[in-house]
Amino acid sequence: MKKNKILISTGTYRELYFAIAYCEDKLISCSLGRNDEKKALEDIKKFIKNNELPYVKLESMKSSELINELGKSYYGENIDFNPVQHDNKNNFSFRVLKEVSKIPPGEVKTYKEIAEKLDSKAYRAVGNALNKNPLPLIIPCHRVVRTDMSLGEFRGGSEMKKKLLKSEQVKIKGNKVIR
DNA sequence: GCTTTAGACGTAT
DNA sequence: ATACGTCTAAAGC
Incomplete structure (x- = not known):
């Protein structure tokens, strides 16, 4: 079975680092808000090998945009994410x-x-x-x-x-x- | 309150 | 088969 490429992005929101891992338009993992990028990457690392994972559809949301949403939700804003799915x-x-x-x-x-x-x-x-x-x-x-x-x-x-x-x-x- | 203890049970190894 | 974990309930202090 052929695997699609998993992409990783990092970014900051209000001084905190976030990392996300996605595959096509599916977000498969995200980090918490962390003080350094390495820590944020560690959060998602263990979830990017297995493909039997839950995910949320990104629907053409850019990674920078998503990191912004994550940041906002970390700071208590009520963000509506897409429903969690599982193949x-x-x-x-x-x-x-x-x-x-x-x-x-x-x-x-x-x-x-x-x-x-x-x-x-x-x-x-x-x-x-x-x-x-x-x-x-x-x-x-x-x-x-x-x-x-x-x-x-x-x-x-x-x-x-x-x-x-x-x-x-x-x-x-x-x-x-x-x- | 706080600690210990046995119990419950899905998951990874 | 075994060990572990973002736990619970009950008992003793």
């Missing part, structure tokens, strides 16, 4: 990502609630799937918190998770989300 299947991970995509800005759900939506008790597997979220920000895994409303882990660190939630007006007291 293949109903695998658990993709179902998790789909479910998480439904969480609107300013709201949170728990790992448990996501699992229950999928008729599963695999709370940790939900975390696992989100740990491998190739499209952070676009798939808002920062809006998933623990059942006790503590923030839980995050690829960019829990401080970043907190910052992302705060910038979209989620109320946080100490280390817990108020909802």
